[in-house]
Amino acid sequence: MLYLKCTADVQKAIGLHKNQLSPIEPSDAPLGHWMVNRFMVERRKAYVFMSESTLLSFILLSGKVPMTPQRLPDMLIGGLVQLLQMRGLPGDAIARAIDPYIEFRYAKNDSRAAMGCMNDMVWRYQSMVDYMGGLAHCDLTEIIFKMNKTPQRTIGWANSWDVAESKLRTLS
Structure with a gap:
């Protein structure tokens, strides 16, 4: 779930x-619960999704269609599938990763530590977009990959990719 x-x-x-x-x-689920936050990048609203257990994260920009409680989980699943495909994971591993997420519920953030990590990620995503010249000139995929390669203290100085891939390997 x-x-x-x-x-x-x-x-x-x-x-x-x-x-x-x-x-x-x-x-x-191998990637655990997910947290979502909203922030501004230039004049666009962006959503950052973060796995609470692995700190794997990605951002998606909001489009013209209004965000609803029904669309948000679809955005997460679509973004996660795309992220794992770009990372080169095989289709069966991706299917196993998202299979527990067919049903969903909403919950309140209950971890101040995880929220602190997410707020730091928001700041770093904004900073990297700005550093690379703004949305018109940056490569969001490159930024997302760099973010997930950054060692994180809360996961023992490992990076999010390594932790997520090790959890997904245990499903094989």
Whole structure:
């Protein structure tokens, strides 16, 4: 089961009411629960998705179609599949990674440590886009790959790719 842990800003943006939030249960998914936050990049709204257990992350820019509680999980699954494909994972490994996420629920962020990691990621994504000349000139794929190659203290100074790939290998 996919639990999308939304910040208050995301809850408000997609029209999610507090009574629609579920209590969190442990995850049996290899990449665990996912957190989502919303931030501005130049004049565009962006959503950052982060696996709570691996810190694997990616950003997606919001388009013209309004974000809804039904679209957000689809964005996560689509973005995750694309990210894992670009990383070169085989189709069967990707299918096993997303299989537990067929059903989903929304939950409130309950980890201050994970929220701190996510806020740091938002700042780094914004900084990297700015450093590379803005959205018109940067390569978002390169930025996402660099972010996931950065060692993280909360996962023992490993990087998100290594942790995620080791969890996905255990499914084989």
